[in-house]
Amino acid sequence: MQLDLKEVEELAKTLYIRALKLLPPDIKQGFERLMREETDTTGKAILGTMVANIAVAERTRNLLCQDTGIPIYNVTIGRNVAFDGAGMKEAIRHGCERATKEHPLRSSVVHPITRKNEQTSCGPGVPLINVDFDTRDETVEIEMIPKGSGSENGSFLQMLIPADGVNAVKRFVIDRVIECGGRVCPPTIVGVGIGGTSDLCMHLAKVAATRPLGTTCKDDEGAKIEAQLSQAVNELGIGPQGLGGRSTSFRVHVEVAATHITMNPVAVNIQCHSARRASAVITPGGIAFA
Amino acid sequence: MTHHVLDMPITEARARELKAGDTVTLEKTLFGIRDATLIAMFDRGRTTRLNMKGHAVIHTAPNVRKVDPRPENSSGYEPLCIGTTTSMRMERFTRPLMEREGVRLIIGKGGMGQGTLDAFREIGGAYLAVVGGAAALQTTWIEAIEEVDFDDLNPESLWKFRIKDFGPLLVTMDSHGNSLHAQVNADAAARRAAVLASIGAA
Numbered sequence: 001m002q003l004d005l006k007e008v009e010e011l012a013k014t015l016y017i018r019a020l021k022l023l024p025p026d027i028k029q030g031f032e033r034l035m036r037e038e039t040d041t042t043g044k045a046i047l048g049t050m051v052a053n054i055a056v057a058e059r060t061r062n063l064l065c066q067d068t069g070i071p072i073y074n075v076t077i078g079r080n081v082a083f084d085g086a087g088m089k090e091a092i093r094h095g096c097e098r099a100t101k102e103h104p105l106r107s108s109v110v111h112p113i114t115r116k117n118e119q120t121s122c123g124p125g126v127p128l129i130n131v132d133f134d135t136r137d138e139t140v141e142i143e144m145i146p147k148g149s150g151s152e153n154g155s156f157l158q159m160l161i162p163a164d165g166v167n168a169v170k171r172f173v174i175d176r177v178i179e180c181g182g183r184v185c186p187p188t189i190v191g192v193g194i195g196g197t198s199d200l201c202m203h204l205a206k207v208a209a210t211r212p213l214g215t216t217c218k219d220d221e222g223a224k225i226e227a228q229l230s231q232a233v234n235e236l237g238i239g240p241q242g243l244g245g246r247s248t249s250f251r252v253h254v255e256v257a258a259t260h261i262t263m264n265p266v267a268v269n270i271q272c273h274s275a276r277r278a279s280a281v282i283t284p285g286g287i288a289f290a
Numbered sequence: 291m292t293h294h295v296l297d298m299p300i301t302e303a304r305a306r307e308l309k310a311g312d313t314v315t316l317e318k319t320l321f322g323i324r325d326a327t328l329i330a331m332f333d334r335g336r337t338t339r340l341n342m343k344g345h346a347v348i349h350t351a352p353n354v355r356k357v358d359p360r361p362e363n364s365s366g367y368e369p370l371c372i373g374t375t376t377s378m379r380m381e382r383f384t385r386p387l388m389e390r391e392g393v394r395l396i397i398g399k400g401g402m403g404q405g406t407l408d409a410f411r412e413i414g415g416a417y418l419a420v421v422g423g424a425a426a427l428q429t430t431w432i433e434a435i436e437e438v439d440f441d442d443l444n445p446e447s448l449w450k451f452r453i454k455d456f457g458p459l460l461v462t463m464d465s466h467g468n469s470l471h472a473q474v475n476a477d478a479a480a481r482r483a484a485v486l487a488s489i490g491a492a
Contacts, residue, residue, distance in 0.1 A: 106371075150376040
């Protein structure tokens with residue numbers, strides 16, 4: 001299969017807009033579960049408003065949240081795909097820019113020093129384009145994540161040492177969730193990276209935060225910590241929007257990588273309740289949206 | 291707990307009637323303001339022609355479409371999606387916003403700090419929590435964008451919205467020293483030890 005760059009550009013545009021308007025089914029189901037479990041009156045009312053907002057967005061074809069986020073594209077390329085890599089990245093960037101101008105969307109992206117907004121949702125290094133490979137034949141998957149800033153500001157890295165042990169990792173997560181309180185738009189998905197280098201650890205936390213609800217960490221030890229922390233954060237009483245209740249998080253997700261004998265790094269990256277993402281698969285048969 | 295319908299602008303006395311736990315619906319006018327707007331006004335000395343005395347501001351940077359100015363959108367912008375952002379980043383601007391511009395009410399998400407609570411007590415004001423990430427719904431409460439200032443800062447301009455039935459909003463910080471945010475945060479801190487013990491990480 002030859003990857004058609006016009007198709008990629010069009011898809012990059014469509015996926016950005018789609019992600020901003022339609023919440024994935026797993027997140028909607030997550031809301032249903034929290035609504036059943038929430039006992040706090042204010043917490044229940046806030047969850048009710050969030051659920052109502054999802055319906056209003058669908059009915060009025062509007063964006064779920066005003067924050068158009070930092071655009072992230074995750075591209076997974078299968079086997080027997082011929083492609084111009086540099087051209088593909090350029091096509092994604094164009095698609096992202098076109099979504100912003102043609103919809104139009106608020107450009108939330110500025111130069112970090114001058115703070116100048118080019119009104120394109122693009123800038124140096126943005127959109128983020130992560131390219132990976134898998135074994136599917138003649139398949140390219142593109143996932144788009146407009147990462148909200150309120151929750152992205154809830155990002156932390158600590159280079160713990162081996163003597164601190166795994167308990168320090170758990171304490172770090174609980175303490176950061178307490179520190180963030182309502183600022184990260186709970187109920188959240190708390191993404192936790194354990195191991196790797198500092199940059200890999202932070203990346204793992206982002207992968208964890210943007211993983212679909214209902215999936216578990218592939219590493220058995222990571223899965224155990226995931227289950228423990230998921231229970232624990234909802235005992236803190238922070239609740240929806242930090243105004244009290246059980247529903248602090250849908251779930252804590254953990255991703256793990258091997259690390260150095262001297263190191264014990266932990267990272268936290270939080271996803272807000274508007275946990276938006278959209279994806280599509282390109283095959284010789286055409287494009288299929290997830 | 292009382293529900294208040296406020297025709298904006300309001301007086302200091304009316305602002306002081308609001309108590310944490312009350313609910314509020316705003317009518318007529320609401321201003322939109324954000325990090326870059328506040329930095330421009332209070333760190334860089336820019337002044338605005340818009341009069342915010344007695345008014346409410348929402349921490350926001352909207353999605354808008356440029357249109358020909360018409361009576362229904364005299365600013366030349368049509369609202370597309372308008373919600374709120376995390377207020378805490380703008381903590382140090384509450385006092386100057388109240389002292390210099392006469393603002394009475396701040397709307398946002400996540401709550402604000404002790405400096406804001408002190409300013410509310412001394413000057414007379416309140417924080418009204420709106421649900422973050424529920425912008426599609428909140429956009430239906432906004433009729434038009436009447437005026438815009440600091441257009442060069444788009445989307446972080448100073449926006450004047452015409453609103454209808456904007457709410458219900460929850461009073462979470464009042465002029466009597468109450469903050470529901472501080473209460474929840476203190477409660478979470480108090481539960482920390484037991485939560486850590488429950489996962490063997492005390």
